[in-house]
Amino acid sequence: MSLEVVNVDEYELLAKAKMSKMAFDYFARGSEDQVSLRENREAFSRIRLRPRILVDVSNIDVATSVMGFKISMPIMVAPTAHHKLAHPEGELATARAASAADTLMILSSSANCSMEEVAATGPGVRFFQLYVYKDRNITITLVRRAEQFGFKAIVLTVDTPRLGRREADIKNRFKLPSHLVYKNLEGLMNLEQMDKSSHSELASWADSHFDRSLNWKDVEWLQSITHLPVLVKGILTAEDASLALQAGVKGIIVSNHGARQLDHVPATISVLEEVVYAVRGRVPVFLDGGIRRGSDVFKALALGASGVFVGRPVPYALAVDGEAGATKVLQMLRDEFELTMALIGVRSVKEIRRQHVLTEQDSMKLALISKL
Numbered sequence: 001m002s003l004e005v006v007n008v009d010e011y012e013l014l015a016k017a018k019m020s021k022m023a024f025d026y027f028a029r030g031s032e033d034q035v036s037l038r039e040n041r042e043a044f045s046r047i048r049l050r051p052r053i054l055v056d057v058s059n060i061d062v063a064t065s066v067m068g069f070k071i072s073m074p075i076m077v078a079p080t081a082h083h084k085l086a087h088p089e090g091e092l093a094t095a096r097a098a099s100a101a102d103t104l105m106i107l108s109s110s111a112n113c114s115m116e117e118v119a120a121t122g123p124g125v126r127f128f129q130l131y132v133y134k135d136r137n138i139t140i141t142l143v144r145r146a147e148q149f150g151f152k153a154i155v156l157t158v159d160t161p162r163l164g165r166r167e168a169d170i171k172n173r174f175k176l177p178s179h180l181v182y183k184n185l186e187g188l189m190n191l192e193q194m195d196k197s198s199h200s201e202l203a204s205w206a207d208s209h210f211d212r213s214l215n216w217k218d219v220e221w222l223q224s225i226t227h228l229p230v231l232v233k234g235i236l237t238a239e240d241a242s243l244a245l246q247a248g249v250k251g252i253i254v255s256n257h258g259a260r261q262l263d264h265v266p267a268t269i270s271v272l273e274e275v276v277y278a279v280r281g282r283v284p285v286f287l288d289g290g291i292r293r294g295s296d297v298f299k300a301l302a303l304g305a306s307g308v309f310v311g312r313p314v315p316y317a318l319a320v321d322g323e324a325g326a327t328k329v330l331q332m333l334r335d336e337f338e339l340t341m342a343l344i345g346v347r348s349v350k351e352i353r354r355q356h357v358l359t360e361q362d363s364m365k366l367a368l369i370s371k372l
Contacts, residue, residue, distance in 0.1 A: 031263045036262075044290055044292075044293075047358070071104050086315040130156050130157070138188045153228050158234040259289065298340045
């Protein structure tokens with residue numbers, strides 16, 4: 001494309017002009033009044049940075065390790081479904097972009113490209129995102145395929161016993177174009193089993209297949225059927241973080257599903273520290289939701305995250321410029337993160353500390369102390 005894109009948000013504006021309204025709204029909108037969708041971004045803007053000066057930052061190292069795998073930066077690709085709504089190559093382009101950036105990608109179980117096809121794009125560290133379906137044999141089959149095709153972990157989404165009320169999809173009567181399918185689920189379930197009369201196709205499909213009885217015992221069951229580490233995605237409270245540890249999970253992703261499930265829940269960055277405190281370093285804690293700047297990445301790491309996952313910006317960039325767009329999004333965030341580190345006065349990810357940020361709670365405490 002000829003127009004120079006200089007930040008992640010510009011891809012969203014360009015994607016809106018290029019995509020169909022149904023496809024753009026599917027990626028862009030949240031549930032109900034979209035309060036949490038706005039808060040995911042706005043909460044980052046209320047956190048201030050505390051730079052230290054006169055530090056030699058001539059050499060900056062943004063590399064890190066996630067679940068024992070070395071990657072170039074703590075910025076990774078979140079699981080989002082239906083990338084072929086954005087670009088004909090879909091998740092194949094995303095996988096190549098993540099590999100080029102030397103970072104980790106989580107493939108959605110609702111992808112339009114299968115895990116076999118993604119694995120065939122070449123080397124890369126990839127996790128597989130999983131729902132537990134009413135038919136547990138489907139879940140077992142997906143786990144076995146993830147193991148077979150080199151995926152390094154299972155990411156269990158735990159905040160979706162039912163699909164949130166996504167009113168844009170209802171108004172648009174969302175349905176996949178006839179040439180697109182849930183590629184990982186072909187041959188495993190009846191993909192036509194849905195009520196087309198009153199819901200979006202997506203909501204009807206989820207109602208037909210998602211297991212509403214999912215509970216902590218099922219998390220333990222999932223771990224019993226695989227040698228891969230299991231992470232849970234969708235934790236927002238210290239209480240659930242503690243239960244996740246008791247269930248034996250190997251990692252936690254603080255997530256509100258891109259604000260697409262229950263509206264009026266907190267922004268993920270607002271509850272990150274609560275979860276980190278409950279975990280106390282026993283497993284890594286990650287975050288998704290609202291990451292649009294390298295400074296957002298820095299703030300999350302300062303509050304205890306081991307890394308962040310980027311969701312919507314990837315399909316936006318795919319829609320505008322395919323694999324090159326997805327690659328550029330990751331590079332822009334990396335460059336901004338490195339610049340933030342330099343201007344804060346830290347030279348490696350390990351040097352990022354809690355004292356480098358000032359939250360609203362910190363400001364309130366300082367105000368109270370000043371009155372004493």
